[in-house]
Amino acid sequence: MINGETKIVGLFGHPIEHTISPNMHNIAFKHLNLNYIYVPFNVKPQYLKSAIIGAKNMKIVGLNVTIPHKVNILNYLDYIEDSAKLIGAVNTIYFEDNLIKGYNTDGKGALRALKNVTLVKNKKISILGAGGAARAIAYELILDGVESINIINRDFNKAEKLKNNILSNIDCNIYVNNYDNLNNIIPETDILIDSTPVGMYPDVNAEPLVKSYMMHENLIVNHLVYNPIETSILKEAKKANATTISGLDMLIYQGIESLKIWTKKEAPYKLLKERLIKIL
Ligand SMILES: NC(=O)c1ccc[n+]([C@@H]2O[C@H](COP(=O)([O-])OP(=O)(O)OC[C@H]3O[C@@H](n4cnc5c(N)ncnc54)[C@H](OP(=O)(O)O)[C@@H]3O)[C@@H](O)[C@H]2O)c1
Numbered sequence: 001m002i003n004g005e006t007k008i009v010g011l012f013g014h015p016i017e018h019t020i021s022p023n024m025h026n027i028a029f030k031h032l033n034l035n036y037i038y039v040p041f042n043v044k045p046q047y048l049k050s051a052i053i054g055a056k057n058m059k060i061v062g063l064n065v066t067i068p069h070k071v072n073i074l075n076y077l078d079y080i081e082d083s084a085k086l087i088g089a090v091n092t093i094y095f096e097d098n099l100i101k102g103y104n105t106d107g108k109g110a111l112r113a114l115k116n117v118t119l120v121k122n123k124k125i126s127i128l129g130a131g132g133a134a135r136a137i138a139y140e141l142i143l144d145g146v147e148s149i150n151i152i153n154r155d156f157n158k159a160e161k162l163k164n165n166i167l168s169n170i171d172c173n174i175y176v177n178n179y180d181n182l183n184n185i186i187p188e189t190d191i192l193i194d195s196t197p198v199g200m201y202p203d204v205n206a207e208p209l210v211k212s213y214m215m216h217e218n219l220i221v222n223h224l225v226y227n228p229i230e231t232s233i234l235k236e237a238k239k240a241n242a243t244t245i246s247g248l249d250m251l252i253y254q255g256i257e258s259l260k261i262w263t264k265k266e267a268p269y270k271l272l273k274e275r276l277i278k279i280l
Contacts, residue, residue, distance in 0.1 A: 002037060009262055010039040012051060013066035020279060021064060024255050027275050028267035036061070036263065045072065052076045056095050062262040063093040070132060077102040083143065086169055087136045092258040103261055106133060107140030109254025110224070113245055114191065118220055121145040126185055128152050128209050129195035130159040133224050137193060138166060138174070148173035150185055179209065186214045194223040199231035208233035215240035226251050227280055248276060
């Protein structure tokens with residue numbers, strides 16, 4: 001029940017209609033018995049500055065920021081946490097001590113989703129795609145001590161740029177490859193992360209980028225797409241008896257990490273997963 005003491009958090013994005021973050025956070029607040037509400041705000045790019053200042057002045061507690069604001073928001077922050085600085089993007093804002101503080105929980109969420117099923121330290125990782133999500137995850141995996149990362153992308157130059165950016169900040173084993181080379185890379189891979197939208201609703205029958213015959217049963221396959229929960233590449237992974245992780249786990253854990261920044265409480269992963277599967 002909303003009353004005079006209800007604290008507000010929310011999401012800045014544009015468009016925003018598809019989001020299930022309000023469902024997730026409001027379920028968590030109810031379960032944790034916290035007098036908070038999570039509200040979606042449709043903020044056009046040209047209004048980001050006025051909206052963030054307005055949110056601070058209205059004593060909103062915190063925000064998630066999503067497409068198209070994750071990079072531009074950096075211009076309006078008083079403090080940026082180290083890993084968000086490396087990633088170059090922020091998805092969580094916390095208004096604290098009259099400051100606008102920025103964090104990135106995307107990569108941390110992905111890492112927690114992986115750690116639910118395996119250790120990542122010393123593992124060989126292959127990432128399909130070289131966009132914002134790939135960048136966030138690559139940095140978190142490297143900071144967590146993976147053995148190596150192979151980035152495979154259609155646009156080779158974009159993958160090279162990501163590799164060079166990471167190497168300019170951290171000494172690590174990072175390589176770039178073409179899809180033509182997948183046959184050689186996958187047998188050597190422990191964890192395959194598909195960070196492309198291939199197979200995302202409504203294009204659910206799109207040809208997966210890796211087929212089952214290339215996979216092996218010790219492989220862990222994580223697609224970041226969560227709608228559908230089981231995408232075409234995860235179906236291929238099941239055929240190969242590989243372990244699968246849906247993008248829903250990353251979504252839930254990045255939300256859990258944001259909620260923790262705002263409230264210092266840990267939201268219940270299992271309950272959120274059960275409820276979000278029903279909603280999706
Ligand atoms: N579960 C979660 O919480 C979560 C969080 C963030 C993102 N995501 C999902 O992750 C995906 C990527 O997000 P993003 O922010 O990284 O997007 P992005 O910055 O636009 O990057 C997308 C990447 O996918 C590649 N790609 C797109 N279509 C492709 C195709 N048909 N074949 C091969 N590669 C293709 C692009 O390759 P090129 O560079 O060659 O164009 C690019 O490298 C999205 O589907 C998003 O919904 C999920």
